[in-house]
């Protein structure tokens with residue numbers, strides 16, 4: 001093997017790259033042992049290492065197989081390569097949504113065997129791996145997307161604050177709580193990463209009043225301040241950190257389809273109409289959707305589909321008030337305050353998880 005190739009192989013060894021198992025082996029001339037690239041043993045000094053294409057080649061050089069990584073375990077090698085190949089195929093086409101049976105057919109193993117092996121080798125089931133691949137694709141797309149394309153702007157409003165002035169007249173209600181801008185409230189905020197990107201939580205002493213996705217802490221904080229212009233807004237104090245971390249844990253599990261039912265404290269303010277819509281949304285079961293018209297009918301205002309859409313667009317507590325479960329009657333997704341891609345992934349994840 002050439003020197004440049006050797007350096008490339010050496011970096012795979014340093015990275016314990018299991019996807020290269022079976023492709024080559026490395027021998028440690030000082031200990032007389034040869035290993036798979038992914039072997040857990042301590043990395044040897046570069047100068048003592050030689051590379052081999054087959055176990056036979058290594059053994060001809062006087063080396064014996066490592067007892068830890070068992071480089072001659074041929075069946076394990078093949079399985080490992082097959083699983084990594086499937087993972088590569090999923091990464092290349094995250095949207096193809098292959099069933100376990102389809103993947104099993106491709107691999108030549110039984111669905112049961114593949115499920116177990118995939119999980120053992122990749123750390124997640126094929127289904128979880130596919131969901132994660134879709135989320136990775138989404139994140140990439142979001143990074144390339146124009147920063148603001150949310151439902152409020154699509155609805156023709158110029159800025160976040162004017163939404164509430166207009167909503168006032170159009171809904172025929174007085175959002176007095178919005179007018180006051182959260183006067184007298186103290187809101188603590190903190191942010192964290194989720195499968196759907198950066199998320200900020202704002203909470204009063206009663207519960208969560210703000211849960212939103214955004215591009216940066218600053219943009220999220222601007223939104224929070226805009227919405228609660230008269231409130232005292234402060235970073236989450238250390239005394240609340242444990243609680244915040246437990247919320248983030250629950251939300252992250254939820255976003256991965258592992259915890260359908262979220263039970264976090266809410267403290268939302270809205271018009272009577274908004275509160276009725278939001279309360280109804282909380283009753284739409286995980287994995288299901290309703291049309292704007294269906295929601296309007298269900299709350300006894302069959303002609304208020306447009307107002308329902310506005311109540312969804314002005315929801316400031318994503319996930320806890322699951323406005324993403326409302327879609328157009330035509331089957332189109334409709335708008336989403338935090339972007340269509342996020343809505344699509346949320347609904348896909350829920351559908352997949354509820355069928356599990």
Ligand SMILES: [Zn+2]
Nearest residue numbers: 035039066069
């Ligand atoms: Zn080894």
